[in-house]
Amino acid sequence: MSKYDHLYEKTISSQPIYDGRIIKVKVDEVLLPNGNTAKREIVNHQGAVAVLPITDDNKMVVVRQFRKPLERTIVEIPAGKLEPGEEPLACAIRELEEETGYVASQYTPLSSFYTSPGFADEILHVFVATGLKKGESKPDEDEFVDVLEVTLEEAHALHQSGEIRDAKTVVALFAWENKMLRERR
Structure with a gap:
């Protein structure tokens, strides 16, 4: 348990959008700390x-x-x-x-x-x-x-x-x- 757990956004679902040579793009639905949900558009990159x-x-x-x-x-x-x-x-x-x-x-x-x-x-x-x-x-x-x-x-x-x-x-x-x-x- 971390002292920052109250800020954590739990992933409910993840939808891949694009899988390219340099980046991958997905949209995650997350559970917010206040109980609401939100969408997060995320770019994954190798570094x-x-x-x-x-x-x-x-x-x-x-x-x-x-x-x-x-x-x-x-x-x-x-x-x-x-x-x-x-x-x-x-x-x-x-x-x-x-x-x-x-x-x-x-x-x-x-x-x-x-x-x-x-x-x-x-x-x-x-x-x-x-x-x-x-x-x-x-x-x-x-x-x-x-x-x-x-x-x-x-x-x-x-x-x-x-x-x-x-x-x-x-x-x-x-x-x-x-x-x-x-x-x-």
Whole structure:
């Protein structure tokens, strides 16, 4: 028995709606703590990893990529979904090299967070990658990206202009800035 049991929503029924390559969607009917029922639309996702790569000359490696749901191109840190049974660190190593061509000598966990817990169970694991060496990128056949190296100031300008707008990259940007501020002390 947990001290938060009074908040629990018991699933009464679950209706699968969509079973895709990246997500599954279902609608659950739940019993609320007050005895009423409600519907919950839920997106199931395997989970993902993002990498904040920092070069030896203190630049962040990012990719510019078209995102169909937004109908625009944005700038992001490298990221990708976990394969079934894959460890987050292995995914981080794979995604960094696939998207950017870089390999890192050190990966440090930064944070793990739920991307949108109001409707999705996706968890995103973020790593900082250092000791970078440039290699050959190997993007997926349906993945087209431009690789950029940006300073902290350039990253902030990309954020201000709206080119950096996704949560993982905004979190990484401010974590990187915080790290640099701590190192200056």
